[in-house]
Amino acid sequence: MEGQKKNVNLISSIHDFSVGAVQRNVQQADGIFQRQEIPCPQMISDYTQYMGGVDRADQYIQYYVFQHKTLKWPKRIFFTMIEMLKFDAFRLFLASPHHQPGPGKRPTTFLKFSKAVAAGLIAGYTGGSVRKGRPSLVPVDDRLTQRHLPGSFGNKSWCHVCHMRVKNNQQETRRQTKFGCLDCGKHLCLPECFTVFHSVKNYC
Numbered sequence: 391m392e393g394q395k396k397n398v399n400l401i402s403s404i405h406d407f408s409v410g411a412v413q414r415n416v417q418q419a420d421g422i423f424q425r426q427e428i429p430c431p432q433m434i435s436d437y438t439q440y441m442g443g444v445d446r447a448d449q450y451i452q453y454y455v456f457q458h459k460t461l462k463w464p465k466r467i468f469f470t471m472i473e474m475l476k477f478d479a480f481r482l483f484l485a486s487p488h489h490q491p492g493p494g495k496r497p498t499t500f501l502k503f504s505k506a507v508a509a510g511l512i513a514g515y516t517g518g519s520v521r522k523g524r525p526s527l528v529p530v531d532d533r534l535t536q537r538h539l540p541g542s543f544g545n546k547s548w549c550h551v552c553h554m555r556v557k558n559n560q561q562e563t564r565r566q567t568k569f570g571c572l573d574c575g576k577h578l579c580l581p582e583c584f585t586v587f588h589s590v591k592n593y594c
Contacts, residue, residue, distance in 0.1 A: 398434075405433040447477045450500050476507060538588050540580055541572040550576040551583035554594035 412430045415423040451473045480503045483489055491497050545568060552564035570577040571584065578584040586593045 400431065400433050402433050405431075405436070408432045410435055447474060450477050450480075454501065454504060476504065479503075479507070538571050538573050540569055540578075540584055543568050543570060543572075543577060547577040549579045549583050551578060551587050551593055558594050560594060 408431075409429050410432045411427040412435060413425055414428045416426045416428070417423050451470070477500070480500055483503060484497055489498070546566045547568075549565050549567050550570070552561065555561040556564045565579055567577055567579050569580050569584075571587070574587075576587065578587055
């Protein structure tokens with residue numbers, strides 16, 4: 391047939407060489423689709439009308455086939471089975487009384503159903519951007535990565551940074567303060583010790 395990508399060989403014990411016509415939407419030069427009669431062998435018309443479920447499944451699966459020749463045969467078998475399961479689910483979806491189209495509306499197409507299945511499968515695995523590069527082998531303390539705001543504890547206590555520095559002989563005096571980081575639970579002098587505690591790894 392003209393316009394087909396490959397030849398189709400037919401054999402039948404009940405048909406002759408008669409040719410009928412079928413209605414098809416044909417795209418015109420201006421891009422608009424127009425309904426036209428296309429010559430078609432009667433054998434193909436009857437086969438299309440009365441084909442069984444297996445042939446119908448093969449037809450639908452080939453519409454949006456994505457198995458490439460570069461895939462290994464176990465993968466081809468696996469993805470073909472997935473497509474067959476999806477087609478069976480599509481047929482059950484169309485037969486379900488809870489998913490019938492309203493008056494004047496067309497039923498869901500196999501393409502829309504496939505997109506909905508894909509969106510449902512990946513919905514739980516999509517999120518923020520993934521950071522590129524090699525992951526850090528050493529875990530980073532939350533005090534250096536999270537966003538912290540100063541607050542008041544109400545009661546005074548020794549500044550954590552001052553206390554640790556005096557303990558390690560890095561400074562001579564320590565101070566008391568009622569301010570600090572509520573998230574970390576540390577009393578810290580504002581603003582010096584608060585900034586150092588949240589920006590310097592070895593602050594003492």
